Amino acid sequence: MSTPAAFLALEQASTVAGKVDLIGGTLLAVSLVVVAGLLAVNLYFIVRYRRGSPAPRPPLQISPGKLEAAWTTGTTLVFLGFFFWGAQLFVRMERPPPGATTIDVAARQWMWDFRQPNGRREFDTLHVPVGVPVRLRMTSEDVIHSFYAPSLRVKQDVVPGKTVSLWFQVTKAGTFTLFCSEFCGSKHAAMVGQIVAEPADRYAAWLAAGNPGSIARRGPALFVRYGCAGCHSPGGSVRAPPLERVYGSEVPVAGGGFVHADEAYLTDSILLPEKVVVAGYQPLMPSFQGVIPPGDLVELVAYLKTLGSASPPPARP
Amino acid sequence: MNTLPPLAAPPRAEPDYLRRDRSLRSWLCTHDHKRIGVLFLFTLTGFFLLGAIAAAGMRYALLSPQGNLVVSDLYNRLFTMHGVIMIWFFLVPSIPTVFGNFILPMAIGAPDVAFPRLNLASWYVFLAGGVLVLTAIGAGGVDTGWTFYTPYSSTYANGYVMLMASGVFVTGFSSIFTGLNFIVTVHRRRAPGMTWFRLPLFVWAIYATSIILVLATPVLAITLFLMALERGFGVGVFDPRIGGDPLLFQHLFWFYSHPAVYIMILPGMGVVSELLTCFSRKPIFGYRVMAFAILAIAGLGFLVWGHHMFVSSESLYAGLVFSLLSFLVSVPSAIKVFSWTATLHRGSIRLQAPMLYGLGFVALFTIGGLTGVALATLPLDVHLHGTYFVVAHFHYIMVGGMLMAYMGALHYWWPKMTGRLYHDWLARISALTIFLGFNLTFFPQFVLGYLGMPRRYAIYPPEFHTLNVLSTAGASVLGVGYLLPLFYLSWSFFRGRPAGPNPWGATGLEWRTASPPPKDNFEETPVVTEGPYAYRPEEAAP
Numbered sequence: 010m011s012t013p014a015a016f017l018a019l020e021q022a023s024t025v026a027g028k029v030d031l032i033g034g035t036l037l038a039v040s041l042v043v044v045a046g047l048l049a050v051n052l053y054f055i056v057r058y059r060r061g062s063p064a065p066r067p068p069l070q071i072s073p074g075k076l077e078a079a080w081t082t083g084t085t086l087v088f089l090g091f092f093f094w095g096a097q098l099f100v101r102m103e104r105p106p107p108g109a110t111t112i113d114v115a116a117r118q119w120m121w122d123f124r125q126p127n128g129r130r131e132f133d134t135l136h137v138p139v140g141v142p143v144r145l146r147m148t149s150e151d152v153i154h155s156f157y158a159p160s161l162r163v164k165q166d167v168v169p170g171k172t173v174s175l176w177f178q179v180t181k182a183g184t185f186t187l188f189c190s191e192f193c194g195s196k197h198a199a200m201v202g203q204i205v206a207e208p209a210d211r212y213a214a215w216l217a218a219g220n221p222g223s224i225a226r227r228g229p230a231l232f233v234r235y236g237c238a239g240c241h242s243p244g245g246s247v248r249a250p251p252l253e254r255v256y257g258s259e260v261p262v263a264g265g266g267f268v269h270a271d272e273a274y275l276t277d278s279i280l281l282p283e284k285v286v287v288a289g290y291q292p293l294m295p296s297f298q299g300v301i302p303p304g305d306l307v308e309l310v311a312y313l314k315t316l317g318s319a320s321p322p323p324a325r326p
Numbered sequence: 327m328n329t330l331p332p333l334a335a336p337p338r339a340e341p342d343y344l345r346r347d348r349s350l351r352s353w354l355c356t357h358d359h360k361r362i363g364v365l366f367l368f369t370l371t372g373f374f375l376l377g378a379i380a381a382a383g384m385r386y387a388l389l390s391p392q393g394n395l396v397v398s399d400l401y402n403r404l405f406t407m408h409g410v411i412m413i414w415f416f417l418v419p420s421i422p423t424v425f426g427n428f429i430l431p432m433a434i435g436a437p438d439v440a441f442p443r444l445n446l447a448s449w450y451v452f453l454a455g456g457v458l459v460l461t462a463i464g465a466g467g468v469d470t471g472w473t474f475y476t477p478y479s480s481t482y483a484n485g486y487v488m489l490m491a492s493g494v495f496v497t498g499f500s501s502i503f504t505g506l507n508f509i510v511t512v513h514r515r516r517a518p519g520m521t522w523f524r525l526p527l528f529v530w531a532i533y534a535t536s537i538i539l540v541l542a543t544p545v546l547a548i549t550l551f552l553m554a555l556e557r558g559f560g561v562g563v564f565d566p567r568i569g570g571d572p573l574l575f576q577h578l579f580w581f582y583s584h585p586a587v588y589i590m591i592l593p594g595m596g597v598v599s600e601l602l603t604c605f606s607r608k609p610i611f612g613y614r615v616m617a618f619a620i621l622a623i624a625g626l627g628f629l630v631w632g633h634h635m636f637v638s639s640e641s642l643y644a645g646l647v648f649s650l651l652s653f654l655v656s657v658p659s660a661i662k663v664f665s666w667t668a669t670l671h672r673g674s675i676r677l678q679a680p681m682l683y684g685l686g687f688v689a690l691f692t693i694g695g696l697t698g699v700a701l702a703t704l705p706l707d708v709h710l711h712g713t714y715f716v717v718a719h720f721h722y723i724m725v726g727g728m729l730m731a732y733m734g735a736l737h738y739w740w741p742k743m744t745g746r747l748y749h750d751w752l753a754r755i756s757a758l759t760i761f762l763g764f765n766l767t768f769f770p771q772f773v774l775g776y777l778g779m780p781r782r783y784a785i786y787p788p789e790f791h792t793l794n795v796l797s798t799a800g801a802s803v804l805g806v807g808y809l810l811p812l813f814y815l816s817w818s819f820f821r822g823r824p825a826g827p828n829p830w831g832a833t834g835l836e837w838r839t840a841s842p843p844p845k846d847n848f849e850e851t852p853v854v855t856e857g858p859y860a861y862r863p864e865e866a867a868p
């Protein structure tokens with residue numbers, strides 16, 4: 010795909026790259042016309058009306074108000090055009106398509122820690138399939154980082170204390186640079202990685218070859234280590250809701266109503282247990298914010314999902 | 327009172343403000359707005375040189391992709407030093423404290439500002455903040471960047487974050503004092519006949535800037551205070567590990583720091599309106615619209631802070647609203663550019679040094695503004711945020727815009743301040759050198775940003791090498807351009823030809839008194855009978 014910005018020689022390797030460059034290229038062209046026009050007019054005035062030139066200088070015939078109204082309206086309309094063009098593309102870039110492959114990302118000083126859907130873990134190198142939407146579910150373990158892949162034209166700050174998401178669909182096989190673009194300390198400039206995009210079948214083979222097994226395989230151990238089992242297992246010391254078949258169900262909530270038990274609900278219930286309390290239980294559970302590192306949290310939630318679900322997990326955008 | 331004054335008083339009975347009393351004490355305890363302006367001029371020149379040295383260090387380091395000229399930690403400290411000093415110790419105070427102080431009271435026909443003691447206090451508070459910041463830098467520096475993003479600054483950063491932040495905190499009071507002073511001065515001390523719509527646009531710009539200073543600076547103070555509470559005492563405000571929200575810091579910080587962008591550019595717009603009218607002998611095109619555009623920018627400027635946070639994980643809808651508002655705030659800026667151009671039409675134009683700076687401002691500000699529109703466009707910002715494109719964009723506004731205007735103001739009002747002329751051709755050469763050096767430094771950075779080079783990188787992939795070398799080459803040209811005025815202006819101060827009251831034939835009230843002016847500015851209070859730009863190009867033509 011060729012666009013006005015192609016001469017800048019930055020690869021277009023995602024489904025949005027060409028669209029982003031088209032807006033950028035158009036804006037660049039409009040800007041060049043404006044700058045060249047202003048330059049020409051200014052130079053013409055400077056030369057023609059230089060001090061001592063014989064050019065006549067009668068008062069202006071048209072009212073200044075009309076000129077002002079014209080360039081105010083014109084500028085506003087052009088700007089609104091770019092706003093709406095950008096806004097509609099941005100909305101599409103923000104919302105991952107259904108059925109995207111989800112990869113968990115933990116950022117920390119100074120590395121990228123990736124977990125593929127089957128639990129295969131890699132650092133600073135991210136394997137993704139070509140032609141398949143990939144959704145990154147990201148969190149940071151310390152300061153703010155930012156996931157930036159110039160060739161894909163995507164960027165998302167990775168913020169501690171919350172889970173953020175980013176999606177892209179790579180259009181061609183290759184290796185693309187990954188930068189951290191939010192200053193994160195001494196080795197910020199070394200927090201550089203790469204995205205290796207491979208055809209879907211080769212990606213699947215790569216995935217199967219490396220440490221097979223489930224992301225949830227450490228779950229039972231973590232469930233015990235963090236003390237979850239003490240209350241949430243049958244015969245626990247404190248009465249707590251059982252977790253079998255919770256994932257995907259509609260959980261009755263204290264104070265009335267139901268909440269859909271998706272991944273966000275499970276994560277929130279571990280980190281912010283008082284936010285939503287299950288009907289019929291006391292808000293006794295302590296917060297595990299800062300206690301369970303994000304990497305373990307991912308595995309714990311994955312384990313909870315394996316405890317049976319009420320219905321097949323719905324594809325949520 | 328038992329003797330009559332001598333009958334034949336010599337002309338110029340009163341010595342000018344510079345020669346009235348030459349003691350150091352008379353300078354350090356002065357309440358004269360002109361002397362305080364001069365004190366700020368010297369102080370800011372010092373800080374500018376320090377900030378420039380930090381920039382030179384960074385450009386030198388970036389000559390090599392390996393960054394092997396300085397270690398990363400030193401580089402990180404250099405860009406923090408550069409940002410903190412240039413923003414809070416040069417750009418924010420620059421035109422308001424130097425030329426606002428020196429010129430504004432004269433431009434409205436007043437003998438001084440409303441609160442002369444508060445004015446002096448502003449300089450001392452500024453110095454106190456400066457000493458704290460310089461101590462922090464001398465002790466080992468800070469590597470957070472001027473933005474102090476949490477939780478890095480509050481929990482993880484080593485270095486003298488508290489000292490640096492307290493310096494910025496203290497300096498904020500100087501901003502508030504000066505802003506408050508100018509607001510009251512413009513309201514209460516205008517000369518007879520100086521109605522609101524006879525105010526020069528420079529005064530309008532300083533007035534609008536002062537309102538922003540008074541309203542926005544307290545938010546910065548609160549933000550830095552909360553950050554210090556978290557860092558020093560573990561009070562959880564921004565760090566999620568102790569119950570805080572990192573994005574809250576960004577909202578608070580940019581609620582000050584985006585209006586601060588307008589604190590830094592509005593005074594420049596005011597200066598340029600004075601320069602273009604004077605050197606084209608034309609009234610400004612659309613005076614009222616220009617004045618309202620200044621107020622519109624000041625007002626809308628408070629509503630666009632979220633455009634620094636499009637990729638921060640603020641909500642999609644917040645992003646859309648902030649994008650729309652950012653486009654709208656660009657409209658009054660565009661109006662100003664068109665009106666400046668229209669002002670030249672049928673004028674009588676002379677390209678003396680201040681005019682070259684004024685025209686340079688218009689050109690570079692236009693490029694800075696258009697690239698700002700690119701950054702307001704959401705999908706483009708996703709790609710360009712945090713890259714050298716942003717660095718280039720705000721340097722086109724801050725250095726290309728504000729610093730050109732500052733240099734223009736310095737060259738325009740220098741004869742008024744010192745009573746002497748400088749070498750005009752040297753000044754023109756310096757203006758052109760700065761213009762060329764600036765573009766060579768920062769234009770390659772637009773390209774670097776589009777190619778994806780992130781900012782704040784001490785080392786970088788080799789494909790960015792050529793453009794970085796170009797940029798560093800440009801920076802050395804720029805440095806020469808900034809050093810030249812130090813020499814010819816110093817020479818002018820001691821040996822320059824006498825300027826007379828009004829060397830440019832300008833219409834402002836400040837030109838109706840002697841150069842340098844006497845202590846109370848005017849022998850008798852001027853009476854204003856017409857608008858600020860009563861230029862007649864047809865009379866200036868042969």
